[in-house]
Structure formats: C-alpha cells, structure tokens
C-alpha cells in the first residue's frame with residue numbers, strides 16, 4: 427500500500443492493515459528472540475510484567491509488558507520498518523513505547539474486552555497508534571482483533587473496571603449497534619494492523635484446541651502528544667488495584 431493510502435485508510439476507518447510489515451528473515455529473528463525471552467527472562471519478571479492464565483502452567487502465558495528490560499527489545503523500539511510505518515500513518519515524528527506480546531493459548535478462554543487504548547494512555551491530542559503484528563495465522567477461530575470502524579471519530583465511551591488481566595478497563599455500554607459495525611481482521615504471520623488510540627476494538631477467546639494466537643505490538647505516540655498525568659495516575663492506580671484483587675504479587 428502507498429504511504430498516503432496507509433494514512434488515509436487509518437483516518438477513515440480508525441485502523442489499517444500493513445501486509446508483510448516484516449519479511450520472513452526478520453520475523454524469524456523476532457520469533458527466536460521471543461522464545462529466548464520466554465525461556466530466560468520471563469522466569470525473572472515480576473507478576474505485573476508477565477500475565478498467565480494459570481501461573482503454575484507456563485504454557486498459559488498470555489501477555490508480556492515492558493519488554494524493554496531486555497536489550498534486544500529495547501533496541502526494537504527504533505526498528506526502521508516499524509518507525510517508518512508509524513510516522514507515515516501519524517504524519518509526524520513518533521516515539522515507541524516498550525514492546526508488548528499477546529497470546530490466547532489454545533485451551534484458554536481469555537477474551538479481550540472492548541476498549542479504546544487512549545482511555546488507558548491519556549494522551550492529548552490522541553495522536554497515538556498501536557501496531558500489532560501477527561506471529562501466527564490469526565482469524566475468527568483463534569480470536570483475531572475486531573474493530574468498530576470509524577469509532578475513533580466519536581469520542582470516548584464509558585469504561586468500567588474489568589476482571590480481565592491485562593485490560594483493567596472495558597467499555598461498559600458495548601451493545602448490538604457496536605457488534606454490527608465490527609470488522610474482523612484476519613492476518614498472516616508478518617502482517618500487521620495499526621489502530622488509532624480512540625478506535626474501539628476487542629477480540630473473542632481462542633476457540634481452537636491446538637492453535638496459538640500470538641502477536642507482538644508497539645504503541646507509537648506522535649511528538650505532538652502530551653500526557654494528562656493526573657488521569658494517567660488514576661488509570662495506573664486502577665490497574666494496580668485490579669492486579670491486587672486478582673491476587674498478583676504487586
């Protein structure tokens with residue numbers, strides 16, 4: 427897709443697919459480093475940086491946050507392909523937050539509640555996108571992302587505390603008029619989708635008995651953003667209290 431098309435599509439729909447963001451050799455290198463991180467770094471992390479459905483079963487690892495503690499992933503924040511895509515879409519220079527990893531392992535029932543990322547980030551203006559790269563084949567069966575097209579232009583929706591680890595807040599009035607506007611985004615490994623910080627999105631649980639649904643993501647914020655620090659502190663507090671209520675060691 428041409429550069430202008432990426433930006434225009436995101437402005438119109440609130441999300442845009444970037445086919446083949448990573449060529450095979452770069453995808454393999456990323457996957458090798460993710461395997462190394464899971465093997466060597468995850469066992470050393472605090473509960474708040476590695477979420478499991480069941481901590482006694484390492485195969486139920488569902489989410490990794492703040493991966494910049496590792497030199498490879500800290501360096502990944504300036505990966506030229508990602509930065510160039512983000513700056514093209516945002517139309518300004520952008521800075522990457524620390525990488526994250528998401529999974530819905532087979533046999534788990536972990537949904538992603540409907541939410542708007544900037545409800546968490548508290549950036550003004552919301553010149554922020556997430557680039558979410560598929561590591562596996564991702565489709566309706568194993569819980570691909572679903573977007574409410576055009577919702578990035580409609581302001582904030584009410585959010586309330588959720589009991590889903592990794593997503594402390596979810597939209598509280600999500601209903602039939604949202605479901606009919608949803609667009610499911612199937613992807614192949616190496617493809618990515620970018621979404622605006624105000625775009626409503628969610629994902630179903632993985633219904634496959636055998637397939638993982640792994641992804642690797644980075645949030646990019648345009649240099650024109652500033653953070654509402656008070657609102658952000660309230661969000662951090664609510665995330666901490668959710669972690670405590672779910673029994674995490676924080």
Ligand SMILES: O=C(O)CCC(=O)C(=O)O
Pocket residue numbers: 528529538543556558627628629641643
């Ligand atoms: O991977 C998922 O299910 C959710 C990811 C997400 O909500 C995000 O990256 O903004």
